[in-house]
Amino acid sequence: MHLHFIVDQLYSINSLCLKKVLSVFLPSKLPINKNLTQVFLTIFFTFYISLANSQENTSAINTETISEMPTALTFIDKAENHYQKKNYNAAIDQYIHASKYLSHPDKATKKKLGQIYKKIAQSYKRLKNRQQTVFFYKEALDTFTDIEDKKNMARTLNTLAEAERYLGHYVVALDYSTQGLKLHTELDDPEGRAKALIGAGIISRYINHYEKSLEYFYEAYQYYEKVNNASGIAKTSNQMGLIYTKIKEFDHARFFYQRTINLPKNEIDPDTLAIASREIAVIALNSEDYVTARMMAKRAYNIYQSENNKSKSSLTTRIIANTYRAQQDINNAIIYYRKSLSLATEVGSKIYQIKALIPLGNVLIHSNLDESIRLLKKALTLSIQIDTKPHQLYAYHELREAEKLRGNISASLSYAEKEIHLSNVIQKEREDNKLVLVKAKLHSRQLEIELESLKKATKLDQLTLAKNKSEIEIAEQARKISELELTKNKYASVTLASLLTICLFVSIYISRRFIISKRRNKELNYLATRDPLTNCYNRRVLFDFINQDFSDSRQLGEYCIILADIDHFKAVNDTYGHSAGDTVLREVAKVLQASVDQNDIVARFGGEEFCIVLPKASQGQAIQVAETIRQSIESTNFGDISITCSLGVTSIKFNAKSSTELIDQADLALFKSKSNGRNLVTLWDKTLENNHK
Numbered sequence: 001m002h003l004h005f006i007v008d009q010l011y012s013i014n015s016l017c018l019k020k021v022l023s024v025f026l027p028s029k030l031p032i033n034k035n036l037t038q039v040f041l042t043i044f045f046t047f048y049i050s051l052a053n054s055q056e057n058t059s060a061i062n063t064e065t066i067s068e069m070p071t072a073l074t075f076i077d078k079a080e081n082h083y084q085k086k087n088y089n090a091a092i093d094q095y096i097h098a099s100k101y102l103s104h105p106d107k108a109t110k111k112k113l114g115q116i117y118k119k120i121a122q123s124y125k126r127l128k129n130r131q132q133t134v135f136f137y138k139e140a141l142d143t144f145t146d147i148e149d150k151k152n153m154a155r156t157l158n159t160l161a162e163a164e165r166y167l168g169h170y171v172v173a174l175d176y177s178t179q180g181l182k183l184h185t186e187l188d189d190p191e192g193r194a195k196a197l198i199g200a201g202i203i204s205r206y207i208n209h210y211e212k213s214l215e216y217f218y219e220a221y222q223y224y225e226k227v228n229n230a231s232g233i234a235k236t237s238n239q240m241g242l243i244y245t246k247i248k249e250f251d252h253a254r255f256f257y258q259r260t261i262n263l264p265k266n267e268i269d270p271d272t273l274a275i276a277s278r279e280i281a282v283i284a285l286n287s288e289d290y291v292t293a294r295m296m297a298k299r300a301y302n303i304y305q306s307e308n309n310k311s312k313s314s315l316t317t318r319i320i321a322n323t324y325r326a327q328q329d330i331n332n333a334i335i336y337y338r339k340s341l342s343l344a345t346e347v348g349s350k351i352y353q354i355k356a357l358i359p360l361g362n363v364l365i366h367s368n369l370d371e372s373i374r375l376l377k378k379a380l381t382l383s384i385q386i387d388t389k390p391h392q393l394y395a396y397h398e399l400r401e402a403e404k405l406r407g408n409i410s411a412s413l414s415y416a417e418k419e420i421h422l423s424n425v426i427q428k429e430r431e432d433n434k435l436v437l438v439k440a441k442l443h444s445r446q447l448e449i450e451l452e453s454l455k456k457a458t459k460l461d462q463l464t465l466a467k468n469k470s471e472i473e474i475a476e477q478a479r480k481i482s483e484l485e486l487t488k489n490k491y492a493s494v495t496l497a498s499l500l501t502i503c504l505f506v507s508i509y510i511s512r513r514f515i516i517s518k519r520r521n522k523e524l525n526y527l528a529t530r531d532p533l534t535n536c537y538n539r540r541v542l543f544d545f546i547n548q549d550f551s552d553s554r555q556l557g558e559y560c561i562i563l564a565d566i567d568h569f570k571a572v573n574d575t576y577g578h579s580a581g582d583t584v585l586r587e588v589a590k591v592l593q594a595s596v597d598q599n600d601i602v603a604r605f606g607g608e609e610f611c612i613v614l615p616k617a618s619q620g621q622a623i624q625v626a627e628t629i630r631q632s633i634e635s636t637n638f639g640d641i642s643i644t645c646s647l648g649v650t651s652i653k654f655n656a657k658s659s660t661e662l663i664d665q666a667d668l669a670l671f672k673s674k675s676n677g678r679n680l681v682t683l684w685d686k687t688l689e690n691n692h693k
């Protein structure tokens with residue numbers, strides 16, 4: 001059934017577009033009319049729905065929501081239309097139809113359903129069906145609670161409280177109102193909270209809890225003052241005016257009503273302005289300021305007239321009549337009471353008829369007793385009909401007086417008895433009502449205490465929250481600190497690592513430099529000790545060695561010196577050149593070094609002269625070494641140059657007293673070799689010394 005509906009709706013939305021889409025799929029010669037389009041759409045949707053049904057649950061949910069929502073919206077549209085036209089029953093029918101298509105449990109659908117329940121409740125409210133109003137507001141509240149839609153919950157609680165108040169369920173109303181107030185506070189919705197405050201204020205006023213009521217209204221009033229909301233200021237001012245009137249503080253009451261009157265008229269609700277004017281009129285009447293009373297009542301009347309509000313026009317006309325009656329202006333009083341009665345009759349308001357009939361009967365009592373009694377009897381009948389006992393009592397009282405005036409004592413007595421009986425009933429009812437009010441008041445006190453404890457709990461929660469928050473902040477700070485420390489440590493580590501690396505490189509560099517420098521020093525030391533041409537020890541080092549050995553000559557066991565000198569070396573230079581002479585010198589040095597042990601020293605003593613120190617060699621061993629050297633040089637071919645050398649040997653055993661003396665001995669021996677013909681080895685002896693001299 002829904003499918004056909006959707007197909008119908010879709011076709012009506014854009015049949016042209018659909019035809020164009022279909023022309024793509026269907027053979028070109030096939031006429032695309034409405035029936036064909038609808039058949040296609042039906043097949044398409046049947047296929048789509050069956051496909052969707054075969055899917056997972058979630059897809060099924062979405063399809064259902066999609067397919068049912070448009071149907072619901074169509075009914076809602078119709079309902080709204082009826083509501084606008086004040087056809088509330090028809091609107092309710094359509095809303096209820098719409099609600100049947102909103103059975104799906106998803107949040108959006110539920111929200112829509114809640115709103116529909118609210119609209120139904122509002123429609124019943126307009127129809128003054130209080131029970132149904134309450135019922136549907138409760139349905140709406142349940143629905144919004146189900147989806148945790150706090151904003152709508154709070155608003156519904158306000159309206160539900162009002163509806164319960166209309167039913168006289170003050171305790172329940174107060175409960176709802178307090179819940180609404182709490183929720184609005186939670187939601188941080190000052191506008192909604194102000195409305196909730198007004199609701200709570202009205203209920204508190206109803207249970208005569210004026211102090212609390214004033215508190216609520218004043219808070220709302222302050223909010224509206226703050227946001228410069230004239231309408232809100234007017235409403236709350238009027239409410240405070242009403243309370244001050246109730247507690248007979250008329251100056252305060254007048255102040256607040258005047259506040260409403262002074263507001264820009266175009267910004268406030270005419271009804272609110274009319275109430276303020278009307279109430280000032282009543283206050284003025286009670287304080288016998290009849291001129292002001294009439295003026296303000298007429299002002300209110302004009303507003304009600306322009307609003308076509310006949311029952312309130314009846315009320316204000318009655319106030320005007322009351323001012324005339326108070327001034328003993330009976331004629332005008334009768335005119336206005338009649339007018340009030342006529343308006344009340346016209347609008348069918350029994351209470352306003354009663355309210356006009358009784359004083360009219362009273363003022364007519366002296367001029368037209370029959371009419372007075374007739375009107376009073378009518379008032380009595382109506383008050384019995386609508387069960388308004390105070391007016392019934394008032395009617396009995398007036399009738400008793402009227403019948404007495406007429407001389408009908410038995411009738412007067414009968415009314416008197418009824419008056420007494422009713423008075424007792426009213427008294428009892430009042431006591432009962434008082435009990436209800438006291439109960440409600442007590443309940444409100446209890447709620448206040450609960451609210452107070454809730455506030456304390458909230459404060460505690462907030463404190464705990466703040467504590468937790470600060471703990472979280474501390475933890476966060478600790479985390480940040482540790483992070484910073486980590487970063488710091490990381491940087492420190494990186495820095496340390498970098499420093500270590502640098503140190504390492506520096507160390508390596510230094511150690512390398514050290515090694516190089518050590519090597520260089522070694523080289524330098526080496527160079528300092530060596531003869532650059534022959535690589536033999538130089539003369540300075542030679543003397544250092546010998547002097548050192550001679551520093552403790554007693555330690556010296558065997559110790560010999562050989563001096564070797566190349567023969568006719570000048571001729572080599574002259575014949576082969578200086579460079580060749582150098583080569584010969586180098587080669588001779590090699591021969592010398594090869595001829596001695598590791599601990600022996602070969603030093604270049606002068607140009608072509610060498611000194612060989614044999615620290616552990618005996619005289620014989622030294623001669624042997626010298627002989628070996630002589631033969632080696634003699635037999636060596638120094639690059640086609642043949643040379644010989646002469647050698648002089650000496651030993652420590654010849655008692656040289658110093659290194660110089662020892663060397664001198666060797667030199668003398670060498671000289672002997674030279675003078676004996678060269679290429680000879682000569683050992684020092686004492687005779688050499690004498691010969692030389």
Ligand SMILES: Nc1nc2c(ncn2[C@@H]2O[C@H](COP(=O)(O)OP(=O)(O)OP(=O)(O)O)[C@@H](O)[C@H]2O)c(=O)[nH]1
Pocket residue numbers: 565566567568569570571573577578579580581582585606607608674
């Ligand atoms: N090529 C070269 N010649 C040098 C060097 N030192 C000294 N001489 C030369 O050695 C020669 C030594 O000559 P003399 O002192 O006259 O001795 P000699 O020619 O060897 O003759 P006798 O010693 O008497 O056999 C000189 O000509 C010096 O110039 C040197 O380092 N290189």
